[in-house]
Amino acid sequence: MIVLGLTGSIGMGKSTAAAMLRRLGCPVHDSDAAVHRLYARGGAAVPVVAALFPDAVRNGAVDRAALSAHVVGRPEALRRLEAAVHPLVRADADRFLRRAARRKARVAVLDIPLLFESRGEGRVDRIAVVSAPASVQRARVLARPGMTPAKLAAILALQMPDREKRRRADFVVPTGLGRRHTLIALTRIVRVLGMERGRIWPPRGYRPPAPSRGVRPPRTPGRT
Template identity: 65%
Template structure:
């Protein structure tokens, strides 16, 4: 089974691309969704202990947490030390479950793949990209987003050019949905044909 890492900087279209893999029948582990589950479960007491007042009714309040840690590198690092091991354990269980099912390919959707040393957890990496002006317009259109917040988020991410340099595959979502969908199909065909060759007698 091939484990494909899917990543990309904020606003590049990674979530939309992940849905394209799902639509094509490939199991996808969504790290953001895992964090949402953890923020309503196992991570809640750990986050509250580290950042008092950031949980409400037994769940992490993302807005409160964001205002507490954003722009504070030491706080972000402390939060990552809590959350990342829990997300990795969730992803590992997902991989092993699909390995047991005989899946030829799975995708780990990891927003901070390069930033968190996730390269060694996957066999191949696809980076989702888009022109900088397209990225900026997408992000600033999000509710509650500001130019300052966008800049702070980018400051904690490996630059897009460096991600593309390290990628095995690149999908440019700035070229439209149809092009991105074709690229997803091409990547799936390339990797599953290799998986079949590796298991051939």
């Protein structure tokens, strides 16, 4: 199984690309969605965040706005949060890969917004970066509710420049020319990866789950 890392800076169209990859038959693990689950009531990250920023947890769930106030513009606080939460997200991704392997997926996708920034290259076989012109990126992001030029600047300051991501990528997926061009690029990538052999999965030392004990095989007709 090939593990493809999908990444890109804010506003570059990664969510659209992920949806297209699902349509092409690739299972996709969404890191942002995993964080939302971990931050929800009963989520594994709730007590972790509470230990770091007690007032960021309300009614048994992480208040993302309150948490953001603690870490935006505060690199040390952000590093402490990431060090605590990233292992939980990675464990969720590992469970996803095990499920994808059992279903015999040829290509499984890890959608990781900060793949390069978190030094996650070693977790994937290949990397696809979504990219669009800076003017398109800016217009997309500023159209989001509550977004301001100052907030965008703060977010971009934490992200690797798009040109560097494109330089490091195995594939660059254009998202500023319309959905058709994006889908064509992704279709080609999936076709190429379908002919390759993965090196990430299964990991070294991995053993598939043993069959459940106590379950007798189905009886063959004609035998006693």
